[in-house]
Amino acid sequence: MFLLSPINKKANITHERRSNVVYLHMEFSELIKLRQSVRKYSDRIVEREKILVCLEAARLAPSANNSQPWKFIVVDDPQLKNRVAESAASLGMNKFTYQAPVMVVVVLEKENLLSSLGGKVKDKVFCHYDVGLAVGQFCLQAAELGLGTCIIGWFDEKKIRELLNINRKRRIPLIISLGYSEEPLKAKKRKPAGEMSSWNVYKN
Numbered sequence: 001m002f003l004l005s006p007i008n009k010k011a012n013i014t015h016e017r018r019s020n021v022v023y024l025h026m027e028f029s030e031l032i033k034l035r036q037s038v039r040k041y042s043d044r045i046v047e048r049e050k051i052l053v054c055l056e057a058a059r060l061a062p063s064a065n066n067s068q069p070w071k072f073i074v075v076d077d078p079q080l081k082n083r084v085a086e087s088a089a090s091l092g093m094n095k096f097t098y099q100a101p102v103m104v105v106v107v108l109e110k111e112n113l114l115s116s117l118g119g120k121v122k123d124k125v126f127c128h129y130d131v132g133l134a135v136g137q138f139c140l141q142a143a144e145l146g147l148g149t150c151i152i153g154w155f156d157e158k159k160i161r162e163l164l165n166i167n168r169k170r171r172i173p174l175i176i177s178l179g180y181s182e183e184p185l186k187a188k189k190r191k192p193a194g195e196m197s198s199w200n201v202y203k204n
């Protein structure tokens with residue numbers, strides 16, 4: 001929270017305590033800018049109350065046919081968390097995960113019949129979009145609570161499956177690192193709006 005103070009003034013961010021959890025208050029458009037991939041964490045413990053609020057945000061995410069094809073496994077046991085970090089850190093990638101006090105492993109569950117039939121008919125894998133949305137909501141909620149996250153797609157899925165006793169039929173699309181940020185807010189690097197959107201016609 002301390003690190004956020006410079007933008008507090010600029011973005012008019014205030015905070016409020018609700019049943020032991022402090023929420024930052026800001027416009028949604030500011031929250032989107034506040035959420036960034038955090039790769040430097042303090043060793044401050046993340047309160048489980050806050051993690052529960054993030055899980056609730058993920059739980060309320062939309063999904064095709066309301067299938068909700070996900071399970072979030074919160075790993076906050078320090079030793080186990082380091083084993084998860086070990087599975088994510090390789091070839092110079094994701095070393096910061098050792099620093100993050102919490103790793104949340106997202107498991108892709110079987111989608112419901114309607115969603116899988118609909119996907120087959122329309123040649124789409126709806127459950128992958130579903131998981132992305134739930135993870136996005138989790139991360140935005142974390143930002144509102146003053147927490148940093150990084151969505152991680154690069155990890156040894158087999159190792160994590162063994163570590164957490166996950167059935168080998170289950171895929172693990174993403175992991176989220178979670179903790180208090182030690183990084184300043186960075187400017188977003190994005191394609192210009194005119195390159196990613198158009199009105200009434202597709203533009204190359």
Ligand SMILES: Cc1cc2nc3c(=O)[nH]c(=O)nc-3n(C[C@H](O)[C@H](O)[C@H](O)COP(=O)(O)O)c2cc1C
Pocket residue numbers: 035036037038039093094150151152153154155174188
């Ligand atoms: C599906 C997905 C997988 C990602 N995997 C990794 C990863 O393995 N390691 C990492 O450091 N960042 C990872 N990221 C974070 C992206 O690099 C980051 O979101 C992007 O550069 C935009 O920066 P921002 O999140 O700070 O706005 C991933 C993001 C997504 C959405």
